Amino acid sequence: MQIKVNGEIQQVSEQINLTQLLNDNQVDNPDMVSVQVNGEFIAKEDYASTILSNGVEVDFLYFMGGGQ
């Protein structure tokens, strides 16, 4: 099936969940990313149980912070 990830179309397998999608996108630290599906935040504890459907838009970005 086809979904949009960070604005780019990706072909993914049926029944893929968010944890698998982040892994497929080389996210080494899923605890340090925020995820939205169709513009709604998904709690980290729900990544594995969030099954993606055809046509959804997934956006993820990394926590940004630091100090001098």
Add this chain to the structure above:
Amino acid sequence: MKIEATILEKLIEHAKAALPAEACGYLAAKDGVVVKHYELTNTDNDPEHYSMDPKEQFDTVRAIRADGLSVAAVYHSHPVTPARPSQEDIALAYDPTISYVIVSLAKDIPYAKSFRIQKGEVRPEELTLV
């Protein structure tokens, strides 16, 4: 990384305006050249730390896409220390796909440097004005 000179000036202006706190934001590129900066809120509002708000990050990244640009870097300022990644900067640099630009106000003449940071390894990169 190539950056328009006017954008670098705006980063320095942002860094000065945010004092005494650190400033932060995104840099967006077109055809390999940084052509726009997006100022974000430093939710720490602190002279020695910065954090971005995830919702503001998502909104900004979508605005960058809508502008026909791509995310090239995240920038932040060091009000009184050099433009080099601190241990905290390195530890919190999780995104391997972007550059990290630091603007320093430590000297009389502000300056900026750019780095790639991947799995704790820091690699300076040339910052070329165009």
